[in-house]
Amino acid sequence: MTTHIYPSYFEAFHNGGLDAASRKAQAMLGSCAICPRRCKVNRLKGNLGFCKTAADPLVYSFMAHHGEEPPISGSKGSGTIFFSHCNMGCVYCQNYEFSQMGGGGLVNPKGLAEIMLELQGGGVHNINLVTPTHVMPAILEALKIAIPAGLKLPLVYNSGGYELAEIIGLLKGIIDIYLVDMRYGDETGGAKYSLAPDYPRHNQEAVIEMQRQVGVAQLDDAGIMRRGLVIRHLVLPHGLSGTEKIMRFIKEKISPETYISLMSQYMPYYKAREFPEISRRLTQEEYSEAQEIMLTYGLHNGWIQDSYGLERFAGVNLKPFLKHG
Template identity: 50%
Template sequence: MEIKPSFIELYRTGDLEKKSREAYDLLACCTLCPRNCMINRLQGQLGFCRSGFLPIVSSYNAHHGEEPPISGIRGSGTIFFSHCNLSCCYCQNWPISQLGQGQEVTVERLAGMMMDLQQRGCHNINFVTPSHMTAQILMALEIAVRQGFNLPLVYNTSGYDSLDSLKLLEGVIDIYLPDIRYIDPGAAERYSEARDYPSVNQAALREMWRQVGELQLDDQGIALRGMLVRHLVLPNGLSQTREALKFLAREISPRVHLSLMSQFFPAHRANQTAELGRSLSREEYQQAVEWAEEYGLENGWHQELDDTGGGPPDRIVKAT
């Protein structure tokens, strides 16, 4: 099966330019994400995400550690944005997401990175932590398409995305790769400073599913279009895993692809809270796998738990 990225047609009709301009205008009183800071990022004002106009990129590369249909054989062309619109006390990438480590780049340079990764043979471009950079992504895409860019785009997000931004991305993003982190507003407030995360996230997942639906693969098993949801299982039931899986199965679809992640370890400020001060136990992860089965979520992947309790596991195996 071959599907052309849908943004090619948007570019041809001029709709990509319209979307890009509309998103740019939002930066003047920023409502790009659900924080609605309403500050002028075009004049360098900083909101919750501490990002002005220019994107800050911590790294870009061919990445082989994503789920098999995303990494494929030649790697996923990941572009890691610095800063984030969440503030998770256990963030494993906290030097990037919270301290903002990275280099400020122009949108032209961002387009250049996309072209470079395409030339290196990557299967897709994977924007990591993109929610505060949707305008800059649209602007860079326009430039890249003019230069012959034609890979599927992966939107690799915490799932704290506004519906208005997602509507601007309709027809632009081919593969949504969102998290579902919490169902309980209290947990979302305590651990990520986002009490409204559950309602925002559930609306976002519905919208992403409406736009792209079930994951579609080519004859080599590489993702072309669709949605793949990640759920990081936290210790002590803090990610409300059973409820999250129930939501996916009942409110999205039992056909949705799920990546059930066991790699939690107490990074950043997690050690300051007693309940997040340890890795996930084998029993807790096994229980999560059983709940996925109970709700009929048969499409997707789970990780092997590292017996040593050392670093995060790196192998993703097909769920049975």
């Protein structure tokens, strides 16, 4: 049962918290250190860092998405906005056409606010910001326009998890749902497959901050998520995602009640075939082993996929394996 009947950002909007966070985020664009890469480029002048994005985001597409985890998509869909480019460089990215190659349309904060309101008008359950890290300042600016214009849906911060905890701290009282990847349990995987050797440390610090802000996921009476943390873990072949280390971390540092989406849909997209060890799909045995690890650590809330690697988007085959509470 949810204890929040409206999105947290209403309070942040009225007490000035949203404006303060937005101003800080905008100022950071002048020497960008919004993510762990700390490129220090002036994005306000159009200079580009690793994420190849200046001040305004590129939006690749937006839609009512019915393939996310059940309490996110619900019956009406999740109002999903896919941003182009990314602060990670995953060699196997399933969204590489826009996360790595770019494309889409340049959208200013007013345009982004209009997209949010259009999605809301379609009756979706939430606004789902996919790969939001590098465009977070523009999202905050857009909210300042969208909220007085009638936005009232909770925000889903749908992140690859390569985040700075202090930047996530700026989102306190603004984001209600964190849907975040924990991709690697050790530095080797992060370095080799995502160009991010410091991924585990930053990822773990950020997830701790997310949990501090929103806690264990809360569903309303209709089973729709209103607030909380969901951790996605994409299982890679040969145990290369470090499932054991991640599950132990979740149990010991987050909560054994954490909702986990254990994903079996790995496919060797993009450049993955250049790496023989990840140039194939996951086997059923590898996925079963990951499930066993999760259950061994007493992690019992969330979803597994009932067959492996069949669908493009996360969650298409997700099924609850134990109901919350």
